[in-house]
Amino acid sequence: MDYTVVGAGAGVAVLLVVVLVLWRRRSSSARQSKQAHDAAQEREPPVGLGETYEFGVTEFADHHSGDRVAVGKVEGFVVFTEDIPKRVSEGDVIRATITSFNRDKTSADAIFEGAA
Structure with missing residues (x-):
């Protein structure tokens, strides 16, 4: 063998x-x-239009406008925040006001209000 x-x-x-x-x-x-x-996709967003939330910045992305936006989550819900000052880094906690939802309400856009 x-x-x-x-x-x-x-x-x-x-x-x-x-x-x-x-x-x-x-x-x-x-x-x-x-x-x-x-x-x-099936749940209601845990954020409301005009409401302000605090959350950590997980990363930065380029907005379709060419601006830098901070990406974070509120109860697992993705929030893209505009008008972020250069001094803000990943891991920083920020306050932002929700201004709109995407078409399927699976993420939201927000405006930076300040560092928490």
Whole structure:
């Protein structure tokens, strides 16, 4: 019996099992993400027009106008805040007033009111 061939076959089988496990895990993660996205699409926004909220800046993005906007979340709801001073950094807590929602009410735009 050629043990080299048997060993190689066993190695391929183990590799196949590892690939299948990783693929299922990633598929499960994608499914959970899709379910969370669908649930967010169906809920009412936790913020109101004209209301002011405090939240942390998680990142900065470029607005379609070319301006820098701060991105943060209120109860998991994404808020894009305009008129951010240069001194504001990721991790800073800011106050912002909600000015509008996107078409599906899955995010909102806001105006910077100050640092918290």
